Amino acid sequence: MSRIVLGVSGGIAAYKACVLLRRLTEAGHEVQVVPTANALSFVGETTWAALSGRPVATSVLADAHEVNHVRLGREADLVLVAPATADLLARAASGRADDLLTNVLLTATCPVVMAPAMHTEMWLHAATRANVATLRSRGVVVLRPAEGRLTGADSGPGRLPEPEDIEASALAALADAAAASAMAAQDLSGRKVVISAGGTREHLDPVRFVGNSSSGRMGVALARAAVQRGAEVTLVAANLAIETPAGVDVVTVESTADLASAMDAAAADADLVVMAAAPADFTPVESSATKLKKSGDAGLTVAFTQTTDVLAGLAARRPSGQVVVGFAAETAADEAELVTLGTSKLARKGCQLLVLNNVSGGAVFGSPDNQVVLLGASGVIGHAAGSKTSVAHAILDAADTVRERNAE
């Protein structure tokens, strides 16, 4: 349980902050809402109070004996501003203290995360870009907005990311100071990252398929972490059970063969390639163009053939300087056995980094959390545990370590 100040500034996307607030309180966090005066024109004090279960702090002068303008910032574990308007970014960047929220921002010593939302012209304006750069240089995590439909009929970058997307990045910044500074520093800017996620489907006929229950959560978390660190990200998505993150180019695929060609095309000029998907290892030899019909009491026998190993192919064709990362879920008695199994899989696949899961205890697939061992060609590089977004940041760090070592 953490103490979170949720700052809300005056934009129409304030309504989405209600869902964000609900998610944070349901996850057990204590949330103090600090709306600006304009935010209250969009969503009223009663809504914030009811959803947070506590009075809303709106004024520097109210409850002066509690010195709220200093106490709230000092006591917070995380200050999250969503939506952050162009005006709020400008006031924060110039150090203004003209309302309670900007006072909180000046007194906070914890991680600060801002989720901007505004019209595309305002987001792309030189003044806003300079303000964002100033805030990031001071360690503030300014999230990349989503692209899509804005308030009117227009669309472009500037949309507030979905609440679960904001929550995941904000909680990763809260859990891990290294992830927060990597996002603030935009340490992957200029890099191209290609990630696969989800589980493939091999069709028996137009309506039936053989698939697996991979949700795509780990690949989506990696895409989110990479994009928030400034990378240009392509997500090759196979039948995801969840939404894709803001700011990512999504290529949808169905089968292992589709996934192999989409990955080959996207990976040609990538700096980092991550195979987080669960491709089917077998595909029916024949797929019927029409729906298979029952015939009397007869059963059905299907012959399968092996699919291509996408990861091994990508590793074999890897351009110099590129890092290729694979995943392996193994059942092992202990870490030593896990590393032994991983070492031979890493050599067999030819990748530079293998993210190893011990699945003997169950409960990794579909879960929001993960626990992994990061294995490079020369041995264990690190360990990571926590939310899939926190683990994703650790995987990106390990991939960068491998890249630096290979460059030496």
Ligand code: CTP
């Ligand atoms: N993988 C792939 N293409 C496949 C199967 C798996 O690229 N046809 C990738 C997965 O995305 C993952 C890695 O290979 O990154 C390891 O997957 P795993 O299923 O453990 O590999 P297998 O070669 O099937 O190993 P095993 O024989 O242990 O099942």
